[in-house]
Amino acid sequence: MxxxxxxxxxxxxxxxxxxxxxxxxxxxxxxxxxxxxxxxxxxxxxxxxxxxxxxxxxxxxxxxxxxTTNETFFFRDKVPFDHFRDSIMPEILRARAGRKSIRIWCAAGSTGQEPYSLAMCLKEMSVALSGWRVEIIATDLSQEVLEKSRAGIYSQFEVQRGLPIQMLVKYFKQTGEFWQINPDIRAMVQHRQLNLLHDFSQLGVFDVIFCRNVLIYFDQDTKINIFNRLAKATESDGFLVLGAAETVVGLTDVFKPFPDRRGLYRPNGARATPAKLPAASAVAPKVAAMAGL
The missing domain is CATH 1.10.155 (Chemotaxis Receptor Methyltransferase Cher; domain 1)
Structure with a gap:
């Protein structure tokens, strides 16, 4: 070369x-x-x-x-899912008690382990969420990984990575050497091909956005651009969850850290600097879920 x-x-x-x-x-x-x-x-x-x-x-x-590799596993890093269960959902249940609905976006959904982990968390809260409308949207750069996510079929190795055995037994069915997540869990997740570099305002506004382990591979200007647009896609009392090596600190003031919760942020109410979108490329719109580079 x-x-x-x-x-x-x-x-x-x-x-x-x-x-x-x-x-x-x-x-x-x-x-x-x-x-x-x-x-x-x-x-x-x-x-x-x-x-x-x-x-x-x-x-x-x-x-x-x-x-663009797609390294992921169920309940990856554990801490964000603890935050989701212990900090995010109690507040959402109080704040959305009137409308009884929640919208979640996994902005780098890869082969589905993250959105399905969230779906299982919500399923465990089914009593508290009785009568609620739950929407999880998973987007990714790769159509191939989205198709795998839709199918919800994983190898023995994949289900052994981070997935508690009780959830495997409860929410999966074994088929030969593989495990398929149950239809009711798969039905909780919608899949769309999307590129974070391009306009994503058509997705609407979310109560919770998981955007983990993707921004780390972008340059500073691109990160700022995306953070400013993510702020517009987050409810004023919503939440943004980033990866362990990612932060908004020193880049933008449109989000502020949630006290004592690593990787968890809330909209700051600050006015975002207008962000110019990159020119469309010849590649189909996608969003990258990159790890291990």
């Missing part, structure tokens, strides 16, 4: 998915794209780049797919 090939790929990935690779990540591109080159019958990354420059939208999409 030549330096010009690397720069072309860096720019393409940043423009299309927000992935901001430093100058020393050439090895990462090679490890991800050499297998794709072989799979598509090409001699290497240079030929792959030439095909992409020729306008192959399908190949561009496959490259973005290969570069």
């Amino acid at each position: 030549t330096p010009s090939d690397y720069e072309y790929l860096r720019k393409l990935l940043k423009d299309s998915s927000g992935l901001d690779l430093s100058a020393d990540k050439q090895y990462l591109i090679e490890s991800r794209l050499l297998p794709l080159s072989r799979k598509t019958g090409l001699s290497g990354i240079s030929e792959l780049v030439q095909k992409m420059k020729g306008g192959s939208a399908s190949l561009i999409s496959q490259v973005v797919e290969a570069m």
Whole structure:
């Protein structure tokens, strides 16, 4: 791979998915794209780049797919789900008692473990939520992972990662070597392909937004842009949940930390700086759930 090939790929990935690779990540591109080159019958990354420059939208999409990994597991990091159960939901139950509805957005839903973990948490609160309208929307960059999420089928390895055994028995059915989450849990989650770099105002306003382990891969200006727009998508008394390595502190004042709850934020009521959306790319609108890069 030549330096010009690397720069072309860096720019393409940043423009299309927000992935901001430093100058020393050439090895990462090679490890991800050499297998794709072989799979598509090409001699290497240079030929792959030439095909992409020729306008192959399908190949561009496959490259973005290969570069955006989807590492996730049930109840990942545990703490955000403790916050959801112990801090967020008690407040939501009080504040929304009149309208009896809750809207939740998982902005990097990947293969479904996060939105389904939330759905199971809510199912455990079914008595308190009797008569409530519950809506969970899961979005992601990758259509492939969204399809896996819709199916709700996981390997033995996947269900062993973070999922309490009592929830596995209660909410899954074993089929051969795999486990499928029950239809009533799957029905609680809606799936949409979306790109955080693009306008997401059509989704409406949410009581709770989980946007974890995706912004860490964006540059500072992109993070600020997204935070400002997330603030507009969050109810004034709603909640934003970020990953352990992510924060709004030092970037924007549209959210403020929730006292003594790491990774949990609330709208600050501050006026967001108008955010200019990036130009649409040739890649289909998606949102990245990237980890382990």
